Amino acid sequence: MKLKFKDVDGAIVAPPGFRTAGVFCDIKRLGTGKGSNKGQKRDLTLIVSDVPCAVAGMFTTNQICAAPVKVCVPRVAKGIAQAVVVNSGNANACTGKQGMKDALAMTRLVEKTLGIKDGYALVGSTGRIGVNLPMEQVNSGILATAPLLGSTVEHATHSAEAIMTSDTKPKQVAIEFKLGGKTVRLGGMCKGAGMIQPGMSATGARPAALPQGLHATMLAFITTDAAVEAKVLQAELREAVAHSFNRITVDGDMSTNDTVLVLANGLAGNPKFKVAGKDFEIFQAALTHVCLELAKKIVRDGEGVHRVVTVRVTGGKSLAEADAAARAVANSALVKTSWHGGDPNWGRIIDALGYSSATVVESQVDIGYSAPGSRKILWTLKRGQPTKATYKALCAAAAPEEFDLHIRLNLGEGAALMYAADLTEEYVEFNKGDVTDPATLGG
């Protein structure tokens, strides 16, 4: 279902009944005492609903998963929550028993401070792996945030800033639409930048067929005043993530911490709905829209990213093969550097297709370029043969900051797309860091 949604301000506090705030509590220093704080960026946020919410979540399928993910999975499975605490600067991943203690302590302090029920707080972390959280700072951060909670645009922006790591800007969206005769809002925020190729499932368990090479830390938090049962919400979120966050890649590295949470507080008073039916479809379209807007912001703001390319594969022998083909192209170092150079190099593209696990027949492959979303495609390869498109025209097609790359395998009905990024010197420069200043070293 394709619907138009009205954009509104306020992101995660656009829906009534949600409050947030974001503070600086010195987590990003990493406890080394040597790091630069780069203007004392915010690094902790709370998101709180006035009333308990139905909750749904999707989590990294990395076998090495962080303590906050381990805490969230069983809580989300119960379907009810009221608050989320998130810190940046430290992923609380590979931190052993202490890491689990710390993640639980964060939720307990939030529950106590806000006066909500045991088990109703969720937690997220992002940043360096393998370092225990500086709990003194985290605790003081939680205590400092609680009295600041509010529902203005500024509150939302402070919260979106507090979850940033290498992101250059906060990423927010909110929409308004009609559902069951009521006006309903959906708001969201996210962070990304590097270690980005999520492959999330509802439990963190790996699906039987893993997408090839999943990977990065992305966190997304979505709120709504819609009344939705937790099971329905989970079904809608699974579908939305499959078409948004699980279709992006910056560097092909799947993080230990990838998390998407949705809280639905029901204050809009719309009639509850079941899986399937008109209201289900409207909410599905709205949630997918919000997730996709957030996911695209992650790619556009990826570390060192200059160009964003939507890789659209059709004609795969199966959906899984189309997915494998799209991921091989989207993660090829040579394809990504050619995008950076604005080089319409179909040789590297067909090379990547050929080594993917998808069936590819050279004499069947079409490759072309278009403006984002446009059906006016300039083909460079048709059935494995170069077309008469001029080099100048192809360079022009590969020059914009965003373009679509169309690949037709012409072997079946499988289709898949990936939102991908180029590979630049800045990505390398940023991620190599400086060992003499541990605060420059990324997650």
Next chain:
Amino acid sequence: MKLKFKDVDGAIVAPPGFRTAGVFCDIKRLGTGKGSNKGQKRDLTLIVSDVPCAVAGMFTTNQICAAPVKVCVPRVAKGIAQAVVVNSGNANACTGKQGMKDALAMTRLVEKTLGIKDGYALVGSTGRIGVNLPMEQVNSGILATAPLLGSTVEHATHSAEAIMTSDTKPKQVAIEFKLGGKTVRLGGMCKGAGMIQPGMSATGARPAALPQGLHATMLAFITTDAAVEAKVLQAELREAVAHSFNRITVDGDMSTNDTVLVLANGLAGNPKFKVAGKDFEIFQAALTHVCLELAKKIVRDGEGVHRVVTVRVTGGKSLAEADAAARAVANSALVKTSWHGGDPNWGRIIDALGYSSATVVESQVDIGYSAPGSRKILWTLKRGQPTKATYKALCAAAAPEEFDLHIRLNLGEGAALMYAADLTEEYVEFNKGDVTDPATLGG
């Protein structure tokens, strides 16, 4: 079998009965008329034996494979050959029917010019994909090379230069050893640099279980005066490649053209041998030694490479799982940029292990560093927990231009290693090229 071999000069013409020469015939200009020839580099070579040879070959398993590969596979299967013609500057890949015609025309002209039997010439190409060969230049190059053939060190070096693309130096090796009471020589040369993660098989057919993400153009040509039957030679080469060329990665991109050929002219007069037995093992050790020396030179001279890391995985649930774990680490953009920065970042390593298709249990993983080949390992992680190794000591362990990375999964008996490279700004700079000067655009 571990044996010591005597290094000798002359590379591919070190064994008696082989001649070569390398010339410049202007293939690298790409027919655009605009390219810079950068000092008119050699771009065509012939390798010829005085007598017909037993031949063995391993070829890319990329489904998109170049015309020269398609020409070689059936000829190598017949087990007999006498010459090889190789050009750089143009891969003759994705060049359709004309590409097949051109590759066959190259072999026919070589056979005619050298007076050898029909079907006894093989062909290799490397360079830009998707552009037809400039056959006028290629033909004049073959005719110019024939009268120059010789067996000096200089001849060998000219030949090794002629197969280079983005390589910064020629890559050659030759050894001498005793086999069946005779003195025997094995010589080789290769090229690599980018699009390097070969996954070769004897027929180009893909194995049932593909290594994860194979990929680059590497060409290697090996000569010997040993008497070896073609079937035995093929068995030895398959094993040698499995432990050398198929274990390297620069950028994770498998080429359309990867080829290894071995010519054995039998002039040493050693008694022929069968699969298994002492002579088989001696020759196996020698061939693997030559392949491994060449393979390591490819990684060290990879595009923009500053550091070479040998990733040694043990304790995998199976050999395939250990291989998947080693490749995930060796191809992770974040791990490779951390190597470039000299950052002993085990978080990125365990993250890559966690998203690989190998089974990984956080509380079982050991990660450590050593000097190349050393058993003195500085462990940074033991059973999932950081050790007491100091940050300074770990930085020192990750600082050398070459080091070993030890990963113990502690779940089984599966072991695998990969020779890997860091990811640098120079790699990106080189591969993005300059669209205003097509001659700068790589394969």
